[in-house]
Amino acid sequence: MLAYRHAFHAGNPGDLLKHWVLSEALALLNQKKKPWCAFDTHAGAGVYALTQRIGGRLPEEWRDGVGRFWAAQAEAPAAFATFRSILNAFNPDGTMTVYPGSPAIARFLMRADLPDRLYCFERHPTDGEALRQLFARDPRVSVTLADGWQAAVKRMPPPVRRGIVFVDPSYEGAKDYGAVMPFVREVRRRFPQAVVMVWYPLLKRYEVPILVRRLRNVLPEDHLWVELAVTAPPKSGWGMYGSGLVVLQPPYGLHERLQEGLTWLHGLLAQPNAPEPRVESRTR
Ligand SMILES: C[S@@+](CC[C@H](N)C(=O)[O-])C[C@H]1O[C@@H](n2cnc3c(N)ncnc32)[C@H](O)[C@@H]1O
Numbered sequence: 175m176l177a178y179r180h181a182f183h184a185g186n187p188g189d190l191l192k193h194w195v196l197s198e199a200l201a202l203l204n205q206k207k208k209p210w211c212a213f214d215t216h217a218g219a220g221v222y223a224l225t226q227r228i229g230g231r232l233p234e235e236w237r238d239g240v241g242r243f244w245a246a247q248a249e250a251p252a253a254f255a256t257f258r259s260i261l262n263a264f265n266p267d268g269t270m271t272v273y274p275g276s277p278a279i280a281r282f283l284m285r286a287d288l289p290d291r292l293y294c295f296e297r298h299p300t301d302g303e304a305l306r307q308l309f310a311r312d313p314r315v316s317v318t319l320a321d322g323w324q325a326a327v328k329r330m331p332p333p334v335r336r337g338i339v340f341v342d343p344s345y346e347g348a349k350d351y352g353a354v355m356p357f358v359r360e361v362r363r364r365f366p367q368a369v370v371m372v373w374y375p376l377l378k379r380y381e382v383p384i385l386v387r388r389l390r391n392v393l394p395e396d397h398l399w400v401e402l403a404v405t406a407p408p409k410s411g412w413g414m415y416g417s418g419l420v421v422l423q424p425p426y427g428l429h430e431r432l433q434e435g436l437t438w439l440h441g442l443l444a445q446p447n448a449p450e451p452r453v454e455s456r457t458r
Contacts, residue, residue, distance in 0.1 A: 185236030253435035295322030
């Protein structure tokens, strides 16, 4: 049940998409001098060493994701400026060895002169403990070792009513697909101002299109939907061929940034037979 370790997947194409979108969304919130809070319901270990073995295995998936991005970053459109600056701050000697996960990205984008806050939830004892140690001396970050579906809503509404709820489960079994909608509805009830970002894998599972359709109907007039496939959908089997995000109440300007960068990212990561990337938004 707790077999999933994000370290093996850190920096893969799915991570690249979600972390680019998260970075841009927070950077847009930073344009106003008002504090924000970020909830990371499935936070992982925080940072990942890409060149160290875990249980005898080296992580490899990053080579087709952030490895390509790192090599081509000088050509990246301006829409990647924030994400690039974060990657470079974590790898100051010019070699990509450390990949910042979502909590590290949110922490990086907090402003010193405003009371921005980060609430992290992680259920895996090893990754949760690593995350707790990472932020042990940081009063602006709280790390709760618990089920994020249950524990995150208990902290809502937060004192700062402006922010992002980042929902990034591992979708190991069917359970996570079923947990997303009740969770999102509860977030909408308790913290209606929140930008809610839900990442999902592109897999040949019937639950995926159902989830996307339901999410897009929570706030049908105000959401953004982005999908990046990196290979053709497999003719058989369950392999992941890309990923997507639904963003409810996206910050103003996010759609344009994603439009500006998505085609370039697709050209960088996708095989020639992969479907075209998509980004759509509906606004009030
Ligand atoms: C896709 S990874 C998260 C990666 C992280 N959000 C990032 O972007 O760097 C999913 C994480 O959720 C954790 N997890 C699985 N079920 C959980 C639950 N019910 N509550 C909290 N964390 C959970 C897993 O241990 C794993 O670390």
